Amino acid sequence: MKAAIKENGVEALIGFAVVLVALWFALFAWDRTGGGGAAGAIHVKALFPNASGVTVGTDVRVAGLKIGSVTGQALDPASYQVSITLALDPSVKIPSDSSAAITSEGLLGGTFIALQPGGSTEMLKDGSTILDTQGSVDLMGLIGSFINKSGDTAPAATSAAPSAP
Structure with missing residues (x-):
């Protein structure tokens, strides 16, 4: 047995290192995608009419600073809106x-949920619902309508026919 360990010691150390890196990566991915959620996080819900680009793990930000992440999504059967659970x-x-x-960071940037604080003295609690929401904007639809000039409400110019003398 000692001879086998001496002969294969380097391979065993490399294998052990690979297993440690794999475990670190799995924990990193679990944390980054919001799988575990923050310890003691406040879980609130928000209903959005359109949640394109939002997935589990999407950042929740206030003034550009990350304060939480998305931990769940489901279709609300009563309103047919997307119910998103936020861990703050x-x-x-x-x-x-x-x-x-x-919102998004730009045309090629990632999507995130931006919270705009209100003025109430009562704070969000675990299980609260954010009522004032705005869904994601279809950027490709906006660009297409700009290029095609759809929705142009300017009246068409009419030319008067010259009258015969």
Whole structure:
């Protein structure tokens, strides 16, 4: 047995290192996608008419700073809107009348949920629902309508026919 360990010691160490890296990667991926959620996070829901680009793990930001992530999505059977569950950092107190909007960092940037704090003295609690929401904007549809000039409401110019003398 000792001879086998001496002969294959380097291979065993490399195998052990590979297993450690694989475990680290699995934990990193679990944390990054919001699988575990933050310890003690406040879970709130928000209903969006369109949630294109939002997945589990999408950032939730206030003033550009990440304060949470998306931990779940489901179709609300009553309103046919997307019910998104947000896990928020409990140290950040968000007023209960805050609004949420799905936005992107640009044409090629990632999507995130931006919270705009309200003015209420009552704060969001575990199980609260954000009522004021704005779904994601269809950028390709906007670009297409701009290129095709659809929705142009300017009246067409009419030319008067010359009258005969």
